[in-house]
Amino acid sequence: MSESRPISTTGNNEEGPAVVDWTQVSDDAIRYDTDDKEETMRAKAKERKRRKVAEQAQRKEQARLEAERAAREQAEAERAARERAEAKRAEREAEEKKAREEEEKREAERKRKAGAGKGDEAGTSGEAGGEVKRVVMDPGPPASSS
Numbered sequence: 001m002s003e004s005r006p007i008s009t010t011g012n013n014e015e016g017p018a019v020v021d022w023t024q025v026s027d028d029a030i031r032y033d034t035d036d037k038e039e040t041m042r043a044k045a046k047e048r049k050r051r052k053v054a055e056q057a058q059r060k061e062q063a064r065l066e067a068e069r070a071a072r073e074q075a076e077a078e079r080a081a082r083e084r085a086e087a088k089r090a091e092r093e094a095e096e097k098k099a100r101e102e103e104e105k106r107e108a109e110r111k112r113k114a115g116a117g118k119g120d121e122a123g124t125s126g127e128a129g130g131e132v133k134r135v136v137m138d139p140g141p142p143a144s145s146s
Helices: 037-124
Strands: none
Touching: none
16 A cells, blocks of 8 residues: 655646645645545545644643633732722721721820819819928917816
8 A cells, every 4th residue: 555645736847845734725625646545535534633633732722721811810800809808908997097096186185174174173272283282280389288
């Protein structure tokens, strides 16, 4: 049995080997260098099988690329969600800090007013605000025993 191989009919008389991309040539445009119909059919079947394998590999590669793209999109979505959660947390912490500072200011104001109120009460009894008057008890003249 002779080895069959596809050959191209280009219609020109150029000499030398031509490089042909057989995936771009239709089955009908390919002529085989054999007169044996069975051998030609086997060669065409082999070529169809090769094309099918090539298409399958291309689909597999496309699926792999699509999976990579989907994984990148998923990772991007997760990163964006983490950033949004971090921003919300930071905003909440800032609000809590502001609320604590306002509460501390109100508490300090209450203490200041309470301290001022006590100072006013102390001032009405004749003492200077915040000063302590020292009182010494005088026992008076010595008592005579009679």
